Amino acid sequence: MTRDDAYAGLIGRLKxxxxxxxxxxxxAWDEQVNLPPDSADQRAEQHAVLAETTHAAxxxxxxxxLLELLDSDGGPARRDGGLYPDRQAVLHQARRDYDRATKLPAEFVREKAAQGSRGYHVWAHAKRESDFASYAPVLEKNLELAQREAAYLGWGDRPYDAMIDKNDPGLSAEFIAPLFAELKRELAPLAAEIAHSPVKPQRGLLHGFPVEAQRQLLREVTERIGFDYGRGRIDVSLHPFCLGTGADVRMTTRFKEDEPLDSLFSAIHETGHGLYEQGLPREHYGTALGMHAGMAVHESQSRLWENQVGRSRGFWRFFEPRLRELFPEQTRGVSADALYLAINAVKPTPIRIEADxxxxxxxxxxxxxxERKLFAGELAVRDLPDAWREAARELLGLVPANDREGVLQDVHWSDGSFGYFPSYCLGNMMAAQLWAHVRRLRPGLEEEFARGExxxxxxxLRREVHAQGRRYAMxxxxxxxxxxxxxxxxxxxxLRERYGALYLR
Amino acid sequence: MTRDDAYAGLIGRLKxxxxxxxxxxxxAWDEQVNLPPDSADQRAEQHAVLAETTHAAxxxxxxxxLLELLDSDGGPARRDGGLYPDRQAVLHQARRDYDRATKLPAEFVREKAAQGSRGYHVWAHAKRESDFASYAPVLEKNLELAQREAAYLGWGDRPYDAMIDKNDPGLSAEFIAPLFAELKRELAPLAAEIAHSPVKPQRGLLHGFPVEAQRQLLREVTERIGFDYGRGRIDVSLHPFCLGTGADVRMTTRFKEDEPLDSLFSAIHETGHGLYEQGLPREHYGTALGMHAGMAVHESQSRLWENQVGRSRGFWRFFEPRLRELFPEQTRGVSADALYLAINAVKPTPIRIEADxxxxxxxxxxxxxxERKLFAGELAVRDLPDAWREAARELLGLVPANDREGVLQDVHWSDGSFGYFPSYCLGNMMAAQLWAHVRRLRPGLEEEFARGExxxxxxxLRREVHAQGRRYAMxxxxxxxxxxxxxxxxxxxxLRERYGALYLR
Structure with a gap:
């Protein structure tokens, strides 16, 4: 077997x-968009069988x-003096994924999949009832599974890092902590300053926006910024998300007549994810060259389009007239400034997904x-609600009224998705850094937005981010x-520039 | 390992x-309901990987x-003197499916799946262009694959029977031929008599039915006859179909403002399929006890609800007032008799799916x-269009204007689904036989329909048909x-009774 044959055989299996x-x-998409209410049991079984099958593959x-052969052969990169860095990236990721798969026993994969599905339903019920006690055993079990997973993978002494590394290859709590500490130092006072600003976005400014016209605007906006509806679609679900791959992106949003900005910005956010997936090189799907670079990079793309672009003056110079055209009654008497302030509203809330x-x-x-304390054993699950309240007081300057608006608000931990939250904030950081760079490169960019370009x-982004696949850590x-x-x-x-200009004049 | 352990192990694998x-x-459902237009290639690849995986399982x-063990153990039925006929049915079907799977090489399964997907697209294009020549090579290839499949399965001398047996276990061309000959003898003259009847359904009687209200009626009708929307849904596709299983039935219909009966009867037909799936014993999914009994039985259920029930006087005594309520303008001036004749219209057409x-x-x-001649080598693919025209003249008394309305009209052969058509007619026969029996059992049945019961x-049907699973051949x-x-x-x-009363008075 030639090295090229071995490589082709490997690629076929990765695909x-x-x-x-x-x-x-x-x-997963169908489950949240189409599944009949009493069909959830079978869906869980379908998920479990596929998880098992995928793990076996x-x-x-x-x-x-094949990896052994390609490696013992000197490795393509070494043998050809670095001529094949792409192949090396592919082999590196393939080795990583293969090790990961073989280190996890099939029985563990099955158990974790089943527990994830059960945990979700327990969480949903506990949240509805604001009943942390009924959720605590799930959390304990999920933490134990995470520790076991880390141990299987050889990260037994750094289980939280194992979780972070799953979402963002190469990152660790040690890397993240000082970045977050700096952010906290800067942003907590900025948030407090804005909270005390006399400038306040007007409550209930926008209401009575018919869903069909919202749908029309959303379609025009997402198509205009470049989403290819030939290879994707947008539907409605309880919580917006983006799943699938560039060959078939499935995004969702939700519509509320009195919150037209919610559906629109959710859709722009998910479109950012979708554009990234559509920009990954299709011929390399399944390998590091056609794979996203981790959740932080993914979030950088959704947040850049949602915030830096979607909340900019330029963007709204183009879309505001269309908004007024589609909703003449609803926008009559709403000044351009009031609209822009509503788009960039800052208001304290205990709920992450409603936060500015x-x-x-x-x-x-x-x-x-x-999460860090939970994994370090410095915090017990039963003490989590109190710890949450204390941290909320310190960081956000408010205490949630109940656990539903506190420790129970997020779905992530219910299926064991620990170490995912940091990606959101890292993504915001990356988006801002790309934005600063891009504005230097292309000073007239907002003018282009104002022309709908x-x-x-x-x-x-296609060239600099998407086309790179997973060649580099974030x-x-x-x-x-x-x-x-x-x-x-x-x-x-x-944030100082955009929100200072609005709130701290 | 006890026999019970072996049995449980087998059931787990069948599941x-x-x-x-x-x-x-x-x-497959998603492909026809949701798939973005340029995502078809990846869907074909997903199908192929799943076909391969399922074949491996x-x-x-x-x-x-396990089958060997359960058999060499004397077989549960033999050993327990027939105490376990259910188990025997399960083992019989499991043996049949296992033999089938192991006799087909994985490479063949892959080739057939890929060819099926390709064939579909070639057919769709050929139909649009009414260009049989471009489709002929696909048909030849599909016939060759079918012959090879039959040979693998040990039916090399009766390849067409291998196809029939796939759809309707235990049936054969020899069994079907005399039944169809009798039907033809009786129905061709009846159709001719009706064609010459002075009674004619009024063309364009119903038009301008808004889709939303059609949707409402369709939902009320299908729910009223018993479809459980907790475990199923109905959507829109180009051609109506029903997929999925009783745990999650996915039906489709299509809406045309000027053909409200088309969407409604398509939906009732698919609901018949859905009711059958929902009536199969859920605890036995994956085994003969929870599996439909073949396509003829499946069609008997859809046709019974669509025709014997849905086109009856009793049914319309209940739903006609609701139809007039939902569509007051559109039904004004339409007499009850004219409506009933439209519901039971008989009109010659070259198109099967538009036929009465x-x-x-x-x-x-x-x-x-x-099909029989093609498999017997008595008819070459290139001569098919002529043979079609000749047969249409003889059987239907008309000649299709072109191949699009003739030999190219059906999708089935494009992915190699030979031997499927007979199930439709066998299903009609079974539906009529069940109906005759039921009317003797329950003379007041149409009165119940008239009360919406x-x-x-x-x-x-649940007890006599659905609950039986695949215990018996049709x-x-x-x-x-x-x-x-x-x-x-x-x-x-x-047919003589219902249509004679309407057309041959």
Whole structure:
């Protein structure tokens, strides 16, 4: 067997794992968009069978043999003097995934999948009832499974890092902590200043927006910024999300007649995710070259389009007339300034997903600190509600009225998705850093937005971020693109500039 | 290992095959309801990977070992003197499916799946262009694959029977031919008589029915006859169909403002399929006890609800007032008699799916005779268009204007689904035979329909048909239920009675 044959054989097997994963994503999308109410049991069984099948495909011994062969052969990069860095990236990621799959026993994979599905339903019920006690055993079990998973993977002494590394390859709590500490130092006072500003967004400014016209605007906006509806669609679900791959992106939003900005910005956010997936090189799906670079990078794309672009003056110079055209009654008497302030509203809330750009990061830091303590054994699950309240008081300057609005608000921990929250804030940081760079590169960018032109920005992101796949860890990708170290100061500067101008005049 | 352990191990593996199959069905549903236009390539790849995975699960050597063990153990039925007939039915079907899976090489399964997907697109294009020549190579390839499949399965000398047996276990061309010959003898003259009747349904009687109100009526009708929307849904697709299983039934219909009866009867037809799936014993999914008894039985359920029930006077005594309530403008001036005649319109058409109850069977007999000749080598693919025209003239008394309305009209052959057409007509026969039996059992049944009560009929079908799973081949099931041999005379009598009363007064 030639090295090229071995490589092709490997790629074929990786593609198989990718395709099985894409089917699981479709099941997950369908579950939240279409599933009849009493069909959840069978869906859980379908998920479990697919998880098992995908795990078997990912730990196919033939993958191990081919990796061995390609490696013992001197490795393509070494043998060809670095001529094949792409292949090396592919082999590195393939080795990582194969090791991961083979280190986890099939029985453990099954148990975790089943527990994730059960945990979700217990959480949903506990949240409805604001009853932390009924959820605590699930959390304890999920923490135990996470510790076991870390141990299987050889990260037994750093279980939280194992979780972070799953979402953002190469990152760790040690890397993140000082960045978040700096952010906290800067943003907590900024949030407090804004909270005391006499400038207040007007409550209930926008109401009675018919859903059909909202749908029309949403379609025009997302298509205009570049989403390809030939390879994707948007539907309605309880919580907005984006699943699938660039070959078939499934996004969702939700519509409320009195909160037209909610559906629109949710859709722009998910479109950012969708554009990233659609920009990954299709011919490389299943390998590091066609794979997203981690959740922080993914979030950087959704947040950049949602916030830096979607909440900019330029963007609204183009879309405001269309908004008024579609909703003449509803926008009569709403001044351009009042609208822009509503788009960039800052208001304290205990709920992360309702938070504004400034305080959102503090919500994440709160979760990061609690997750870290949970994994270090410094915080017991039963003490979590109190710890949450205390941290909320310190970071957000408010105490949630109950656990539903506190420790029970997020779905993530219910299926064991620990170490995911940091990606949101890291994504915000990366988005701000890319934005600062892009504005220097292209000073007239907002003028282009004002003409409805988003093509230059999308092309640039395609080339600099999307086309790179998973070649680089996030901080290295940022350094390569911007020429500067990954840093929170760009986010701080951006927030000070945009929100200072609005609230601290 | 005890016999019970072995049995439980077998059931677990069969359930796995079932679940993987149910995922494939969801992919197929999604493909026709949701798939973005440029995502078809990846969907084909997903189908192929799942087909391969399901085939691997179905030919898992452990299934063979367990079957061996359960058999060499004397067989549960033999050992316990027939105490376990259910188990025997399960083992019989499991052996049949396992043999089938192991006899087909994985490479063949992959090739057939890929060819099916390609064939569909070639057919769709050829139909649009009415260009048989571009489709002929696909048909030739599909025939060759079917012959190879039959040979693998050990039916090399009766390849067409191999196809029929796939859809309707235990049936054969030899069994079907005399039944169809009798039908043809009786129905061709009846159709001709009706065609010459002075009674004609009024063209364009119903038009301008808004889709939303059609949707409302459709929902009320399908719910009233018993469809459980907690475990199923109905959406829109180009051609109506029903996929999924009783745990999650996915039906479709289509709406045309000027053909409200089309969407409604399509929906009732698919609801018949859905009711059957929902009536299969859930605890036995994946085994013969929870599996439908073949496509003829499936069609008997859809056709019974669509035709015997849905086109009856009693049914419309209940729903006509509601129709007039929902569509007051559109039904003003439409007499009850004119409406009932529109519901039971008989009009010659070259298109099977537009055909009425009487001539529909002749469309099927045409296809059966051509398939039989193709497989016997008595007809070459290139001569098919001429043969089609000749048969249409003989059987339907008309010649299609072009191949789009002739040999290219049906999708089935494009992915190699030969031997499927006969099930439609066998299903009509079975539906009529069940109906004749039920009317004797329950003379006041139509009066119940007129009060909107369909529960007795559904319960009876649940018990007599649905709950039986795949215990019996279709003719035996019919004999057990009705006490009479399966025969076409019930269908002939039913059609003569209903349509004679309308057209031959």
């Amino acid at each position: 198989r794992v990718y395709l099985l994963g894409s089917v699981s994503e479709l099941l 990912a730990s196919d011994p033939r993958i191990g043999e 750009e400034v305080t959102y990061n503090l919500h994440i830091i709160l979760r990061f600190e609690l 988003f093509g230059w920005l999308l092309d640039w 901080p290295e990708l940022v350094r390569r693109i911007t020429g500067e170290e990954f840093s929170p100061r760009f986010l701080v500067d951006y | 796995r095959v079932y679940l993987l199959g149910s995922v494939s069905e969801l992919l 179905a030919s898992d050597p452990r299934i063979g070992e 109850e009487v001539t529909y069977n002749l469309h099927i007999i045409l296809r059966f005779e051509l 369909f529960g007795w009929l559904l319960d009876w 003719p035996e099931l019919v004999r057990r239920i009705t006490g009479e041999e399966f025969s076409p005379r019930f269908l002939v009598d039913y």
